[in-house]
Amino acid sequence: MRETFSARSWLFAPGDSEKKMTKATASPADIVIFDLEDAVTEDGKPRSRAMIADFLAARPKEERLRLWVRVNPLDGPHTLADLAAVIPSRPGGIMLPKARGRADVELLDHYLSALEVSAGIERGSTKVIVLVTETAEAMFTTGTYRDAPRVVALTWGAEDLADAVGASENRNPDGSYGFTYELARSLCLLGAAAAGVAAVETIQGDFRDLDGLRSRAEKVRRDGYRGMLAIHPTQVDVINAAFTPTEEERAAAQEIVDLFAAHPGVGAIGYQGAMLDRPHLARAQALLSSAARS
Numbered sequence: 001m002r003e004t005f006s007a008r009s010w011l012f013a014p015g016d017s018e019k020k021m022t023k024a025t026a027s028p029a030d031i032v033i034f035d036l037e038d039a040v041t042e043d044g045k046p047r048s049r050a051m052i053a054d055f056l057a058a059r060p061k062e063e064r065l066r067l068w069v070r071v072n073p074l075d076g077p078h079t080l081a082d083l084a085a086v087i088p089s090r091p092g093g094i095m096l097p098k099a100r101g102r103a104d105v106e107l108l109d110h111y112l113s114a115l116e117v118s119a120g121i122e123r124g125s126t127k128v129i130v131l132v133t134e135t136a137e138a139m140f141t142t143g144t145y146r147d148a149p150r151v152v153a154l155t156w157g158a159e160d161l162a163d164a165v166g167a168s169e170n171r172n173p174d175g176s177y178g179f180t181y182e183l184a185r186s187l188c189l190l191g192a193a194a195a196g197v198a199a200v201e202t203i204q205g206d207f208r209d210l211d212g213l214r215s216r217a218e219k220v221r222r223d224g225y226r227g228m229l230a231i232h233p234t235q236v237d238v239i240n241a242a243f244t245p246t247e248e249e250r251a252a253a254q255e256i257v258d259l260f261a262a263h264p265g266v267g268a269i270g271y272q273g274a275m276l277d278r279p280h281l282a283r284a285q286a287l288l289s290s291a292a293r294s
Contacts, residue, residue, distance in 0.1 A: 005152035006293040008243035014039035015048040049085035056089035065092040073098035093127035101141030109149040133184035134160035142191035155200035156188035207232035217242035253284035
């Protein structure tokens with residue numbers, strides 16, 4: 001990755017509620033995202049912008065690194081007003097929803113650069129996570145984010161995508177996602193890998209189903225995801241645990257790394273009845289790196 005950025009849990013809090021923003025900030029979430037988009041009505045957006053700006057300004061600078069803001073989509077009327085209100089208070093990052101492709105990120109970068117310079121903030125210091133599958137058009141551009149400015153993570157969404165394609169439901173009878181939405185999940189993962197940034201799993205709407213959340217989070221981590229969005233503080237501990245390698249995983253990975261280190265120049269090594277090659281070593285090294293960041 002061009003930049004090491006690790007965050008397991010990304011917790012949303014509505015930007016029109018100081019109480020909920022305070023509760024989210026006090027949680028163990030790696031990143032807290034104050035929402036100016038879906039959680040706030042049209043009439044409530046001006047007030048919420050001011051509320052978020054004041055909330056951020058009241059926090060120590062180092063704490064603000066984990067306090068991000070989801071702005072409104074670039075194809076609507078609110079994005080510039082959102083950014084102009086919150087950037088002077090120095091959030092750690094911005095979530096861009098309904099991104100249609102790399103061009104949206106480049107436009108966002110121009111806006112952010114101007115606002116950072118105006119506010120005396122280091123240019124380029126505000127990071128970005130991009131929601132890459134919320135429109136039909138965006139499904140065809142998930143692989144365009146390599147070297148996109150400021151981007152440290154990609155995530156995906158199923159609800160807006162269902163609206164975009166006119167679906168009445170995005171789930172199968174057994175509760176799993178339908179094909180189109182599993183495709184969105186895969187394209188997000190592949191796009192993030194191509195860009196060299198972290199892939200972040202979408203929300204689980206039923207915040208009471210912690211067993212289901214744990215199972216899903218563990219599954220997508222095995223697939224290559226590095227974190228997950230959350231909508232309620234009770235989900236955070238489960239997500240953090242699921243995306244933290246276990247002691248057994250660390251020990252197994254260290255054994256593989258040590259085995260290759262003891263045989264420099266060897267491409268494949270027998271191990272516990274199987275053959276290990278360089279991709280196994282790379283995965284073991286990645287797991288140990290992830291564990292160290294956690």
